[in-house]
Amino acid sequence: MGDRTAAGAVEMLTTPDYEAMVIGAHPDDCDFGASATSALWVKQGKKVVWVVMTNGAEGSEIPELGDEELRVMREQEQRLACEVLGVQAVEFLRFPDGHLTNTEETRRAVTRLIRKYRPRVIVTHDPTQHIYAPDPDAEPNATGYINHPDHRATGSIVLDSVFPFSGNPRSFRELLAEGLQPYRPHELYLFFSGQINTYIDVSETINLKGQGLQCHVSQFNPDDREKMVERVRERAAMVAKEAKEKKGLDMEFAESFRRIKIHIPVEVKAETAGAEAEA
Ligand SMILES: [Zn+2]
DSSP: OOOTTSTTOOOOBOOOSEEEEEEESSTTHHHHHHHHHHHHHHHTTOOEEEEEEEOOTTOOSOTTSOHHHHHHHHHHHHHHHHHHHTOOEEEEEEEOTTOOOOOHHHHHHHHHHHHHHOEEEEEEEOTTOOEEOOOTTTOTTOOOEEOOHHHHHHHHHHHHHHTTGGGOTTSSTHHHHTTOOOBOOSEEEEESOSSOOEEEEOTTTHHHHHHHHHTOGGGSOHHHHHTHHHHHHHHHHHHHHHHHHHHOOOOSSEEEEEEEEOOOOHHHHHHHHHHHHHO
């Protein structure tokens, strides 16, 4: 980074406006990954924005269904889910589903939104997670699965946008002309990760997660939709059990993340240093 005090230097902002921006590849990914945590933050009086990278047009078993028809349907489902959760804003970037790649265009679009909303926390897919598979000897009847390429692409686009692009005034200079100043988020929370280090107690909002997912009518058959709240509670109870085993935390229902701190404000650093000195 260059001299920030040089004549003509543009200030990099670090004071957030939104608490969190949750970025998913498809409509429903933010729901699965972080909706109970999103709803919890909203309940605490914080502002949350969701971003959907693709148009969701490959998310159906019916090839005859028109792309545009499915896009409109899925965006409507996502808006309804956000309403259930209390999420204040949702943005649709509408890149083609199934073909998302890390390009100038996709990085610019995400950088623009980060500078526009200035979220303290960015929540998204872990781009390093390619394969989920149990040990075939330990669990001979369990199958593994491959993480969707759009999920990996989303994680990689978002991380590149967080660093270096959103904070660098010389990146995407056309954004300065739109009035969007460089901004640095403070933390990353990655979902669907193999390197979990953080558990959020979502006992207060776990039912909202199930109800939000039920809004995605096009994605589930009626039977699965009916059982959604129950399934979501079962899964979150397993995550809470893991939180107990790994960190000794007592929670009934939890969501889990790989959390990475990237900017600690000076005043927070001073507080933490004080607390460490007292301990
Ligand atoms: Zn997805």
